[in-house]
Amino acid sequence: MPRLRANGAEIYYEDVGAGPQTVIFAHGLLWSCRMFDAQIAALKDRYRCVSFDFRGQGQTEVTKDGYDMDTLYEDAAALIETLNLAPCHFAGLSMGGFIGMRLAARRPELLRSLILMETSADTEPSENIPRYRQLGMVARYTGLRPVAGRVMPIMFGQTFMTDPNRAADRKLWQSRMAGNDRKGILNALNGVIERKPIYDELGHVTLPTLIMVGDEDVATVPAKAQHIHDAIAGSRLVTIPHAGHTSSVEQPQAVTTAIEEFLASLP
Numbered sequence: 001m002p003r004l005r006a007n008g009a010e011i012y013y014e015d016v017g018a019g020p021q022t023v024i025f026a027h028g029l030l031w032s033c034r035m036f037d038a039q040i041a042a043l044k045d046r047y048r049c050v051s052f053d054f055r056g057q058g059q060t061e062v063t064k065d066g067y068d069m070d071t072l073y074e075d076a077a078a079l080i081e082t083l084n085l086a087p088c089h090f091a092g093l094s095m096g097g098f099i100g101m102r103l104a105a106r107r108p109e110l111l112r113s114l115i116l117m118e119t120s121a122d123t124e125p126s127e128n129i130p131r132y133r134q135l136g137m138v139a140r141y142t143g144l145r146p147v148a149g150r151v152m153p154i155m156f157g158q159t160f161m162t163d164p165n166r167a168a169d170r171k172l173w174q175s176r177m178a179g180n181d182r183k184g185i186l187n188a189l190n191g192v193i194e195r196k197p198i199y200d201e202l203g204h205v206t207l208p209t210l211i212m213v214g215d216e217d218v219a220t221v222p223a224k225a226q227h228i229h230d231a232i233a234g235s236r237l238v239t240i241p242h243a244g245h246t247s248s249v250e251q252p253q254a255v256t257t258a259i260e261e262f263l264a265s266l267p
């Protein structure tokens with residue numbers, strides 16, 4: 001399994017497909033690069049597709065520190081430079097979007113375009129923090145398995161959660177959530193809760209930008225996507241019907257189509 005040492009962490013990544021341009025995929029909190037399997041399968045015959053796991057999640061090292069968004073942004077920049085991927089298209093969902101916005105605002109020479117899914121440019125809403133702190137305490141002592149069922153409706157929309165034909169998918173993703181390293185996920189969760197806003201830097205973003213949000217997202221509600229769209233000149237906003245906070249899994253074809261159309265529209 002490919003790993004690289006970048007910015008003080010051993011980062012797990014996957015590198016598939018071929019093409020003149022590269023798309024990097026960055027996952028959301030509690031998950032791994034597995035959340036983009038459908039998109040990569042569809043794009044890999046035309047693009048080089050690189051996905052990676054953030055510190056403490058998936059198969060990347062559980063480091064002692066470095067879970068703040070600025071350090072994770074530096075991790076991503078180091079990965080791009082080490083693998084000689086620049087300029088690339090960067091697609092980030094939720095936490096991956098936090099990192100994508102920082103890259104686009106601060107290191108635009110590394111990117112061709114920016115794709116944001118289910119993300120926010122603001123701090124974590126104060127009303128969410130107590131329950132997320134509680135989640136972190138449970139994860140610290142018992143792991144996520146005892147509370148995974150309660151977290152699923154935050155991560156997925158009602159359509160996915162109630163569809164009898166998606167029962168096997170729900171079981172798979174709940175199992176993946178529960179399989180997180182308890183120390184790593186606590187560190188990652190704290191990094192998300194304590195993140196600083198990036199909104200004031202979005203005026204510096206001049207890259208072509210696609211913003212997607214599920215109409216059932218309760219973790220980063222559609223108004224958050226509109227807020228980003230208003231701040232990035234020329235950006236494109238697409239609403240994904242019947243999707244929550246994990247749209248790439250819930251409505252994989254709709255997300256893939258939006259990405260394909262966006263990439264095809266670029267010079």
